[in-house]
Amino acid sequence: xxxxxxxxxxxxxxxxxxxxxxxxxxxxxxxxxxxxxxxxxxxxxxxxxxxxxxxxxxxxxxxxxxxxxxxxxxxxxxxxxxxxxxxxxxxxxxxxxxxxxxxxxxxxxxxxxxxxxxxxxxxxxxxxxxxxxxxxxxxxxxxxxxxxxxxxxxxxxxxxxxxxxxxxxxxxxxxxxxxxxxxxxxxxxxxxxxxxxxxxxxxxxxxxxxxxxxxxxxxxxxxxxxxxxxxxxxxxxxxxxxxxxxxxxxxxxxxxxxxxxxxxxxxxxxxxxxxxxxxxxxxxxxxxxxxxxxxxxxxxxxxxxxxxxxxxxxxxxxxxxxxxxxxxxxxxxxxxxxxxxxxxxxxxxxxxxxxxxxxxxxxxxxxxxxxxxxxxxxxxxxxxxxxxxxxxxxxxxxxxxxxxxxxxxxxxxxxxxxxxxxxxxxxxxxxxxxxxxxxxxxxxxxxxxxxxxxxxxxxxxxxxxxxxxxxxxxxxxxxxxxxxxxxxxxxxxxxxxxxxxxxxxxxxxxxxxxxxxxx
Numbered sequence: 001x002x003x004x005x006x007x008x009x010x011x012x013x014x015x016x017x018x019x020x021x022x023x024x025x026x027x028x029x030x031x032x033x034x035x036x037x038x039x040x041x042x043x044x045x046x047x048x049x050x051x052x053x054x055x056x057x058x059x060x061x062x063x064x065x066x067x068x069x070x071x072x073x074x075x076x077x078x079x080x081x082x083x084x085x086x087x088x089x090x091x092x093x094x095x096x097x098x099x100x101x102x103x104x105x106x107x108x109x110x111x112x113x114x115x116x117x118x119x120x121x122x123x124x125x126x127x128x129x130x131x132x133x134x135x136x137x138x139x140x141x142x143x144x145x146x147x148x149x150x151x152x153x154x155x156x157x158x159x160x161x162x163x164x165x166x167x168x169x170x171x172x173x174x175x176x177x178x179x180x181x182x183x184x185x186x187x188x189x190x191x192x193x194x195x196x197x198x199x200x201x202x203x204x205x206x207x208x209x210x211x212x213x214x215x216x217x218x219x220x221x222x223x224x225x226x227x228x229x230x231x232x233x234x235x236x237x238x239x240x241x242x243x244x245x246x247x248x249x250x251x252x253x254x255x256x257x258x259x260x261x262x263x264x265x266x267x268x269x270x271x272x273x274x275x276x277x278x279x280x281x282x283x284x285x286x287x288x289x290x291x292x293x294x295x296x297x298x299x300x301x302x303x304x305x306x307x308x309x310x311x312x313x314x315x316x317x318x319x320x321x322x323x324x325x326x327x328x329x330x331x332x333x334x335x336x337x338x339x340x341x342x343x344x345x346x347x348x349x350x351x352x353x354x355x356x357x358x359x360x361x362x363x364x365x366x367x368x369x370x371x372x373x374x375x376x377x378x379x380x381x382x383x384x385x386x387x388x389x390x391x392x393x394x395x396x397x398x399x400x401x402x403x404x405x406x407x408x409x410x411x412x413x414x415x416x417x418x419x420x421x422x423x424x425x426x427x428x429x430x431x432x433x434x435x436x437x438x439x440x441x442x443x444x445x446x447x448x449x450x451x452x453x454x455x456x457x458x459x460x461x462x463x464x465x466x467x468x469x470x471x472x473x474x475x476x477x478x479x480x481x482x483x484x485x486x487x488x489x490x491x492x493x494x495x496x497x498x499x500x501x502x503x504x505x506x507x508x509x510x511x512x513x514x515x516x517x518x519x
Contacts, residue, residue: 018320025313029306036302040295044288048265051287052252055267058203058280059250063269065199066213069110070172070274073189074154076104077174080114081152081187084176089116089124089185101127112162112169112190116176117143119185132164137186146175146186156274158219159193159231168193168231170221193222193231200224206286208262216245216275240268240279254284344419346396347403355418355426359480362430366474374437374471375487376427378406378444381464381499383423385457398453398463399423405447409440426487434471434504441467441502449500464500466491 080100087093101114105127116125121138123131137143142157149155157171169190178184200211201224212223218236235241239255250269257264264281271278342354350358366373380386380402387395399419406425407417418426427444429437445465453463468490470483486505494503 016324018317018324021313021317021320025309025317028309032302032306032309036298040291040298043294044291047288047291051265051282052267055252055265055280055282056250058205059267059269059278061203062199062211062213062278062280063271066196066276066278067271067273069191069195070154070156070276072108073111073172073191074174076108076111076114077154077172077187077189080104080116081174081176084116084187085179085184088178089118094125097125098127098129101125102129110191110195112167112192113164115164115188115190117186117188119183121186124185126164128164134163137163137188140171142171142173142188143186146173147183149175150177150181150183151175152177154274156215156276158215159221162190168228170196193226196222197224197226203280205280206283208264208283208286209281210257210262210264211280212278214277214279216270216277221276240266240277244268245270245277255281257281344403347400347419349403349407349417349419349425351419352421355416355420355428356480358416358428359483362428363474363478363480364476366430367476367478370473371431372433372471372473373483374429374432374434374469375483376429376437376441376444376467376469377420377484377487377491378425378427378441378465378467379491379495380423381466381495382455382458386455386463389455389457401451401453402448402463402465405451406444409444409447426484432471434469437469437471438502438504441469445500445502460500466494466499467502468492468494468505469502470505 080097083100084093084097089097097116101116105111105113111127113127115123115127115137117137118124121136121140121143123136126132140157140160142155145155145157152175155173157173159168159170161167162169167190169192171188172191173186173188176184176187196213200222203211205211205224210224212235213221214235215221218234218238218241220230220233220235223230238257240253244251244253245268251267253266253268255264255266256262263284265284265287266279266281268277268279270276342351342357343349344351362373365371380398383395383398386398390398402423403417403419403425406427410417410427414430416428418428420426427440429440432440445467448463448465451463455461455463458464468487470487470490472478472483490503490505493505494501497503
């Protein structure tokens with residue numbers, strides 16, 4: 001309590017070096033990982049945006065090509081339907097119609113053939129030289145559609161196998177009326193499935209990519225990769241038809257395919273002129289392959305850097321711990337040296353050096369606060385005889401026992417028990433008047449007697465102590481020697497009065513002691 005303390009300003013709190021080092025290393029690692037995450041996230045977004053642009057461009061080209069393909073066939077059918085409506089398809093017209101059909105098919109690569117069916121669905125004219133035999137097409141969906149609908153607009157039906165040669169075709173058909181507007185038959189142009197397959201192959205997509213042409217009701221007409229079993233299946237329950245197309249006629253969507261389960265970025269577009277939908281998709285894996293490779297390399301580099309930082313941090317923290325341990329050892333050694341320098345090794349009480357330091361502090365504090373300061377001086381009675389009788393080892397044990405009794409009576413932190421020298425002790429009592437000092441002195445005397453330490457050379461038969469008390473209020477011009485001398489004079493008075501008692505130095509006695517000390 002009597003170490004020097006700075007009198008002005010509150011000391012700044014300093015974060016422990018070990019904690020600061022750990023926080024710094026964690027902050028560096030988190031910063032590196034955070035920067036990596038931001039960079040990879042930005043790069044991923046960029047690759048996806050570029051893929052979306054490419055997908056939109058691809059579907060736009062597909063939609064234009066598909067629309068052109070069906071429109072050319074539609075124009076051919078329209079001109080032929082007008083001719084047939086005007087001239088009919090009697091026996092005289094059949095040869096001319098067959099040659100016209102053949103020329104149109106030869107002119108358009110996408111056409112498998114052109115066919116004319118009568119009211120019952122029987123073949124009348126085809127672009128092929130030989131007219132097919134067998135049942136007609138009255139069972140076909142497109143024929144039934146035109147029977148029941150008077151619209152002259154072209155109708156696109158689900159993909160079918162041609163009864164001419166078994167080739168997969170997409171039927172584009174028109175209703176043919178007579179001059180009176182009555183149902184005369186159906187004119188159908190078969191669009192080759194292989195034409196769309198070749199068209200799809202002209203675009204560069206990844207191995208897991210896909211393209212398809214479907215009707216707006218979800219019926220699949222053509223697909224890359226071509227799987228025959230999937231032709232004619234319905235995509236109506238897929239996300240594109242259920243979620244995206246109702247909201248926008250074109251766009252992009254990351255979708256898990258209901259056909260093969262692969263996650264793809266789909267660009268989709270609904271044709272303006274026909275009830276058709278085209279879509280081109282690249283697999284998410286292929287889109288992000290370059291990003292994945294870069295992410296792996298960057299992650300490895302950052303991981304190695306973080307590992308290096310952690311290793312360096314581990315070494316640094318280890319050094320800091322060693323430094324703190326050494327500092328703690330030095331501090332403990334310093335405290336031990338301080339304890340040795342300020343305390344008596346035998347009794348554990350303060351020594352005269354700490355006593356004098358405490359007196360300087362308490363004199364100043366007492367003067368500032370005008371509070372009383374008391375001192376008890378005590379001495380073991382007949383201690384020389386005790387040493388001569390029992391030896392110095394037992395004498396040292398006796399001193400330790402008495403010191404314990406003295407220390408036990410010092411209840412406050414400010415109280416200071418001192419081994420003043422030999423068998424003499426002192427107790428410094430700040431903020432304590434003479435009456436309080438006498439009470440504590442009597443308590444010390446009783447506690448020593450209560451230990452019942454045998455002393456055959458003492459009149460009482462046990463170890464006793466004599467005590468002297470003195471108290472005053474410091475004024476800033478006091479002498480430590482005088483203060484100790486007056487308490488010592490009280491002790492002398494207790495010894496002179498018969499020992500084993502407490503003596504208090506009165507003011508008259510203090511003046512007499514002062515005069516005696518001046519002489």
